[in-house]
Amino acid sequence: MSGTGGGRILVVDDTRLNRSVLVRALEEQGYQALEAADGRAALELLASADGGTVDVVLLDLEMPELDGYEVLRRMKADDALRHIPVIVISAVDELDSVVRCIEMGAADYLPKPFDASILRARLSASLASKRLHDLELDYAARQATLLETIERQRTELARFLSPQVAALVSSPEGQDLLDGHRRLITAVFSDLRGFTAFSETAEPEELFGVLREYQAAMGELILANGGTLEHFAGDGMLVFFNDPVPVADHEARAVRLAVAMRERFEALRGPWRKRGYELGFGVGVAVGHATLGRIGFEGRYDYGAIGMVVILASRLSAEAHDGQILLSQRAYAAVEDLVVGEPVGELSLKGFTRPVPAHNVLALRGDAAGAGPAASAPGSAAPAAAEA
């Protein structure tokens, strides 16, 4: 075994002569030697920053102050030092003490007078065991770092993506779903009325202030209702239900979300209006099949939905007057029992060859009995009425 790779060896002996011989012998064999003249000095050194790098301790037993037995006992009782192999230095006529030390946890013994080849052999064995231990520690530390990184990525991912999409990315079936699939979804598209005009006149601080308030409020509702937010684009947002996590009543959930968003918008509208911002809110909801999965290009992918259902929701939203939630025919059919609706006739929408029948949601049926929501002026009622 060559001394390559070296190692740091602490020599603990109270006689100068023995220390000199050992230090020289260790250096001859490519090791780095540290010295301590008694047990107390040895423990102090091991407790210092330097001590952490000691690979093996060569320990004499007969020493004033603190003898070798006590050093060994304290090292084995210390979690930070227990793993450092201790080789006891012993004259051949003192083998009784060696036995005692091995019982106390010493790794080996080195007979006096010293012999280069025995020193080499004993050290390689102890160093090998120390290195194995270090590797185990290193491996455990790496494992911990890796897990921490994965957890942090998951958390960060969840901040950038919809929670459902973040979960999907780190799930076993994620790859297949990301590669693209068809599914029936309910798409909810909403945006602000008057936002373009507002953005042309507002200061950037005002503009971003409004967007932050709006997105924070709506984002909270989307999370609470289990929607998958595909994207925020300025004032517009597309949310879909039933993907990537399937939900049984996706149409109903979508409409509940739309109604909740409208209510929340009313709460935001008051303070905005006092600041002179004239903004309105409209929603389009449609049900249909879409192709979902990873959309984009290497370096920037989004989880997205493509299909007429998305376009229809967006067109209905564009048609909606302030406070209106327009449902496609299929969406309305699915939630008819749940909502108080009114037909708004057949709309001619860009990209649709035939007129599209649509319904506005006045209120959820449970709420309709109460006086409140009806007064918050959904539909064509003048927004000013609610405020006055």
Place this chain on the structure above:
Amino acid sequence: MPDQPLDEATLAQLLETVGGDHAFLAELIETYLADSPALLDDMRGALASGDRVALRRAAHTLKSTSASLGALALAATCRELEAAAADAPPAELAARAEQVTSDYGAARAALEARGAQEGAT
């Protein structure tokens, strides 16, 4: 061989252990010559005061360093003193210490000569 104050085989092994460096061996001998008188003083002092623990330790250390340099006859008498220190009668300890002092004289003379020789190599 017991008559020889220095064991050549031990010295050869020591020289090999320190990488064949004769000058370093000379330094080791000097270290011994410088440090050992204090051990003899400790031994005599412990004997006078009846401190058996100190006597044993002084004998042990002198044994150990002497053996390292091949002063095996001296190491042997030190070992006997060390073993007897705990419970032998004071008269026996005094006699053994006398023997140690005498063997030490011989070993020291031999090491002085050897040190000069190694240093000149």
